[in-house]
Amino acid sequence: MAGVIEQYATALRRDLDFDPVLADRLAEEVESHLRDVAAADPAWPSPDAEQRAIARFGLAREIAAQFAADAIDRQARRAWSMLAAWTA
Numbered sequence: 682m683a684g685v686i687e688q689y690a691t692a693l694r695r696d697l698d699f700d701p702v703l704a705d706r707l708a709e710e711v712e713s714h715l716r717d718v719a720a721a722d723p724a725w726p727s728p729d730a731e732q733r734a735i736a737r738f739g740l741a742r743e744i745a746a747q748f749a750a751d752a753i754d755r756q757a758r759r760a761w762s763m764l765a766a767w768t769a
Contacts, residue, residue, distance in 0.1 A: 685731035686715045689741055696745030700752060707748065711738070 690712040697704035715734045722730035738744075 685728050685735060686712055686719065689715065689735050692741040693745060696742055697748060699749065703748065703752070707744075711744070714738070 690708040693711060694704045694708045697707060715731070715738060718734035718737065719725055719730045722733055724730040724733075
């Protein structure tokens with residue numbers, strides 16, 4: 682059975698599936714960070730320590746939404762730049 686942090690990383694990957702490279706990179710970095718935080722908890726190793734680390738970090742869906750908004754902004758800027766160059 683997957684641990685709490687592993688489940689969180691899986692959810693983050695799923696929420697970022699519009700960009701698989703970003704999803705893998707971010708999920709790996711977040712999972713590593715959460716494991717470090719959980720390991721510093723006096724209750725480590727335990728699901729409670731993992732859950733506290735996640736609670737401090739935030740919901741996977743909220744993290745994914747922030748990255749999705751950034752990705753959309755970047756794509757829109759590239760599209761406008763290409764359109765401006767094409768019409769110039």
